[in-house]
Amino acid sequence: MKWPNHGGQPEAIKKLLHMNDEKKLLDFSANLNPLGPPNWLQESLNNSYEVICRYPDPTYSTSSARVANHEGIDPDKVLLTNGGAEAIFLVAKYFEQGKALIVHPTFLEYERACKHYHIDVEDIFYKQENNFKLPMETITEKLTDKNILFLCRPNNPSGTVIPEEDIKVLLEEGKKTDTYIAVDEAFVDFLPASIPTLSAWLHTYSNLILFRSLTKMYTIPGLRIGYMMADASIINQLKKEQIPWSINGLVDAVVPKLLEDNRFVEQTSNWLHEQSNYIYRTLKQLNFYFSASSVNFYLLRDNLQPKRTEELFHFLVGHGILARHTHNFKGLNGKYLRIAIRSKEENEQLLTALRKWRETS
Ligand SMILES: Cc1ncc(COP(=O)(O)O)c(C=O)c1O
Known part of the structure; x- marks a missing residue:
């Protein structure tokens, strides 16, 4: 398969997997801050138009x-x-x-x-x-x-x-x-x-x-x-x-x-602290490996079925979740998925899908 080189390309992945254009994919493949851009930025750009x-x-x-x-x-x-x-x-x-x-x-x-x-x-x-x-x-x-x-x-x-x-x-x-x-x-x-x-x-x-x-x-x-x-x-x-x-x-x-905008950075830090603690606690309970990340994304692999990462990728897509493949990271060669930390509701959808994976595979 000809995987895209970077994350954040749900449309390219849909094409690659011959998926219906209408199908919604939550993008966990790009490691951008889900709280941004800051609220004031659009108006500021408008005001700077000249x-x-x-x-x-x-x-x-x-x-x-x-x-x-x-x-x-x-x-x-x-x-x-x-x-x-x-x-x-x-x-x-x-x-x-x-x-x-x-x-x-x-x-x-x-x-x-x-x-x-x-x-x-x-x-x-x-x-x-x-x-x-x-x-x-x-x-x-x-x-x-x-x-x-x-x-x-x-x-x-x-x-x-x-x-x-x-x-x-x-x-x-x-x-x-x-x-x-x-x-x-x-x-x-x-x-x-x-x-x-x-x-x-x-x-x-x-x-x-x-x-x-x-x-x-x-x-x-x-x-x-x-x-x-x-x-x-x-x-x-x-x-x-x-x-x-x-x-x-x-x-x-x-x-x-x-x-x-220190306030925005502070809000981000609070969100990340809260969400990452919750996610890692749950992943541990579900027996998934996650890299010891200090930021807004991590590498994920099933501890019980480490060779089934590709299947896990497709399972998540089937549940409306797009992870970042790692085929083009030298040394990883697809062994892990890179997952972004997103909003509370979106993270919950990911964890629900991973619970299902654990129950059914
Ligand atoms: C580690 C790292 N450095 C630099 C960049 C490039 O950032 P920018 O979009 O500001 O060019 C990225 C983007 O993915 C990145 O992951």
Whole structure:
């Protein structure tokens, strides 16, 4: 079967499975915040309508300064991008024809960006049986001849978080081997306050590169807002590579407002805490494996029938639920499903379907 590369494509899946167009599928395959977008955003975009009649400030100075302030770093360490995806491709461009290390299973676009810029990639794998722990010894051995290591923290698709101590060891090692450590923090805003972002480390480590996206937290995949943070020397270089006016005027106008909305982030955190506790408690009772995720999605597999994941996928579709297949995550090859945490009612529908699966299969 030709599976779509990303989640959030119920129409493509319906076509693939020859399903009736009318059939409704609850989308648990995209890991977006179900509380978003924030209520005020539509009116704010309407009010900003006139900005489309002129070119945006090519340096995005107001938004960039606002991001820098939000992160507690200097504005010259920030580059606003057209979604997190553009940041990944810009960094790959910076290391064009170099050597990279990618730890799988992880977000597919690091590999695609590396291929695009003829970067020679070596793949290594998380220790799945050990709570997706990083293979630290293997990484440190292999850093020697690499220009860049790509990490995702929290990791997509497992939702697991690399301990800070491990990142520190890798940054120190990278200093010796002249290797940059790129950490994708696209889901960092979903983490509990006890696990902070790495942005403060930019003061200490000039070989740290961070990717961010506002897409997931604010449910705005169609707006395209991201940024990257790194040493000013890299940011300066990448500013020259970035397509002019890559970020549109509407985005430039709303970035400061989005970053101010602490209440929305707090509401999200309360919802996630409540729902994830309930879901994991129930999954445990039903004897399903779930990855030790700290964010708004997790990997799922039936502990009693681990080889029947594909059947489970189809069973859920039959019950109106679309999970994210994991066929194209290297190292997972379809063994798990990635499931988003959604509203209370939707999560209840998922759990009801899983109870049925347990009773009938
Ligand atoms: C880990 C990770 N990084 C980056 C992105 C890209 O985000 P954006 O939509 O802001 O380009 C995604 C989107 O799925 C993602 O999962």
